Amino acid sequence: MSKTDRWDEFMEGVWRQNPIFVMVLGLCPALAVTVSAVNAISMGIATTFVLTCSCVLVSLLRKLIPKEVRIATYIVIIATFVTVVDYLIQAVSLALYDALGAFIQLIVVNCIILGRAEAHASKNSPLPALINALGMSLGFTLGLFALGAVREILGAGSLFGIALFGGSFQPWVVMVLPPGGFFVLGLWLLLFAALERRKQRKALEVAQHA
Amino acid sequence: MSIEIRSAPHIKAPRSVEQIMRHVVWSLLPVCAFYVFQYGLSALASLVVVTGSCLLTERWFTKTGTQSGDISDYSAVITGLLLALSLPPGFPLWMGAVAGFVAIALGKALFGGIGFNVFNPALVGRAFVQAAFPQAIASYTPSFLPGRFHEMIPSSMTLPLMQPADMMIWLKAKQLDALAGATPLAKWKFEGVLVGAEELLTSLSGHMAVGPSPLLILLCGAYLAFRRYMDWRIPAAVIGTAGLTAWLLFAFDSTHYPNPFFMLFSGGLILGAVYMATDMATSPVTPKGMWVYGALIGLLTVVIRYYSGLPEGVMYAILLANAATPLIEKVTQPTPFGKRAFSLFGRKKKKASYALHPGYISREDAGAVTPQKRFLSNKPKPPERES
Numbered sequence A: 001m002s003k004t005d006r007w008d009e010f011m012e013g014v015w016r017q018n019p020i021f022v023m024v025l026g027l028c029p030a031l032a033v034t035v036s037a038v039n040a041i042s043m044g045i046a047t048t049f050v051l052t053c054s055c056v057l058v059s060l061l062r063k064l065i066p067k068e069v070r071i072a073t074y075i076v077i078i079a080t081f082v083t084v085v086d087y088l089i090q091a092v093s094l095a096l097y098d099a100l101g102a103f104i105q106l107i108v109v110n111c112i113i114l115g116r117a118e119a120h121a122s123k124n125s126p127l128p129a130l131i132n133a134l135g136m137s138l139g140f141t142l143g144l145f146a147l148g149a150v151r152e153i154l155g156a157g158s159l160f161g162i163a164l165f166g167g168s169f170q171p172w173v174v175m176v177l178p179p180g181g182f183f184v185l186g187l188w189l190l191l192f193a194a195l196e197r198r199k200q201r202k203a204l205e206v207a208q209h210a
Numbered sequence B: 001m002s003i004e005i006r007s008a009p010h011i012k013a014p015r016s017v018e019q020i021m022r023h024v025v026w027s028l029l030p031v032c033a034f035y036v037f038q039y040g041l042s043a044l045a046s047l048v049v050v051t052g053s054c055l056l057t058e059r060w061f062t063k064t065g066t067q068s069g070d071i072s073d074y075s076a077v078i079t080g081l082l083l084a085l086s087l088p089p090g091f092p093l094w095m096g097a098v099a100g101f102v103a104i105a106l107g108k109a110l111f112g113g114i115g116f117n118v119f120n121p122a123l124v125g126r127a128f129v130q131a132a133f134p135q136a137i138a139s140y141t142p143s144f145l146p147g148r149f150h151e152m153i154p155s156s157m158t159l160p161l162m163q164p165a166d167m168m169i170w171l172k173a174k175q176l177d178a179l180a181g182a183t184p185l186a187k188w189k190f191e192g193v194l195v196g197a198e199e200l201l202t203s204l205s206g207h208m209a210v211g212p213s214p215l216l217i218l219l220c221g222a223y224l225a226f227r228r229y230m231d232w233r234i235p236a237a238v239i240g241t242a243g244l245t246a247w248l249l250f251a252f253d254s255t256h257y258p259n260p261f262f263m264l265f266s267g268g269l270i271l272g273a274v275y276m277a278t279d280m281a282t283s284p285v286t287p288k289g290m291w292v293y294g295a296l297i298g299l300l301t302v303v304i305r306y307y308s309g310l311p312e313g314v315m316y317a318i319l320l321a322n323a324a325t326p327l328i329e330k331v332t333q334p335t336p337f338g339k340r341a342f343s344l345f346g347r348k349k350k351k352a353s354y355a356l357h358p359g360y361i362s363r364e365d366a367g368a369v370t371p372q373k374r375f376l377s378n379k380p381k382p383p384e385r386e387s
Helices: A003-016 A027-032 A037-060 A067-092 A094-103 A105-109 A111-119 A126-156 A178-209 B017-039 B041-063 B075-086 B093-107 B121-132 B134-138 B167-173 B184-191 B197-202 B214-226 B233-252 B260-265 B269-276 B287-307 B314-331 B374-378
Strands: none
Touching: A003 A126, A027 A094, A027 A105, A027 A126, A027 A178, A037 A067, A037 A094, A037 A105, A037 A111, A037 A126, A067 A094, A067 A105, A067 A111, A094 A105, A105 A111, A111 A126, A126 A178, B017 B041, B017 B075, B017 B214, B041 B075, B041 B093, B075 B093, B075 B121, B075 B269, B093 B121, B121 B134, B121 B314, B214 B269, B233 B260, B233 B269, B233 B287, B260 B269, B269 B287, B269 B314, B287 B314
């Protein structure tokens, strides 16, 4: 595996197959916990831990796991790491634990993790699995941050808890409510769709000129 | 001489979308003028800014080709005027601009432009700002304030993204703070004070935070209905059902519920019934469906006003009925002869929607057997499109 291959493998999750903006997976945490940038990033880190650890473990055990019970096995592996991360966050910051609520435990049913284990880690050796999982996690975290940042800026006038507009900012209450999550996600998807369309049009023009 | 062969209808009324919309705008102008007379400069600024925002958004979306139609069809003007009339007069102008943008972008352009929208665009805009800025949208000023043509209500001129100034301080300086605050509906719901009927009907006696005059709206609506630019069935059904439900509840327990007159002429029920519920793209086309649709709005409004945490329910009632419109249309579709009527509860027997001759015997009753249409399955498949 050459260096460029590894880079491609990594960037696949970050950009080309971004879990949130391209595959539109894992929307439950993406819409529910992205009320602020801090929540979004912590959720991203928790998912990163679970995703990378379980993908590497699944990849190591891929020849031992019988085909018939593979999904159940993946779930047990994922659930183990979710339990670890659940207790870890509880120990580090109880406030954050309360803010994220049930969504930490719900990482276990996050379709990105099971999807990566099934589609990639079970077919590849540990190193590519690790690189791919890291890329996917980074893409997921970036997506959550993009949502959380916009919602915090409009919904509270701050970013990472730092006020941006001074004291008399009018918060857009709707942005911290569930509809706000859908609005912001829709706007981001719109932006990415527009970028994609522009790229295609340019490629078409180039092809016509050639 | 050339003969043109066409299918029906052969005689068409010379009437276009643009013409209908222009008449609706004309009929709205007296309502807007009276609204400005009530609230002065701020109301005028609100009307101009909200409508301008709607027009700019519409222009942008039609120019980029995302949306069909053109701003010259006046539909964005109607959206803007109705949206401004449904907002408080002292609503910060920048929030009004946001509402106008959301109304056109989210309520109309996303669905493909005029005629394709599922929800009334003005109400989509209002619902968004209601959720985003709940305090600002609930702070009304009294009408007929002295000096309303010289100075704006201070909250109007709030800088973008900033909180509006506290209205109470400004009213205290004018020694009018006793009159401040709530609409008649909120006063009834939260303080138990009932406002008199004639005051609501004309909104002329002043010093009360009422919206545009219901009597004037009814007159303008009557003009539209008379000229057949609007179907009278929808407002009739809305007002009738709301009045009837409120009257029944009032007769049942007159200490707990307000009189039906208060129900009808407070808040935005009349404006909603005449101008918002009748939006052609979002209401049913069948006469029977219009009655069902209007009755649904009337009933929901009463239920939301009496039994929910909100003082006003017209907006959500209309939006919900908009969502139900395709179903209502499907159920109330007239049945052509020989076709099966659509039914919510299983399939009905074949039945014509008009009276049959008493001696008529259907093919099935006479024992005739209709052969299966086999040839349909042999229809050549359309060639697959190459992408």
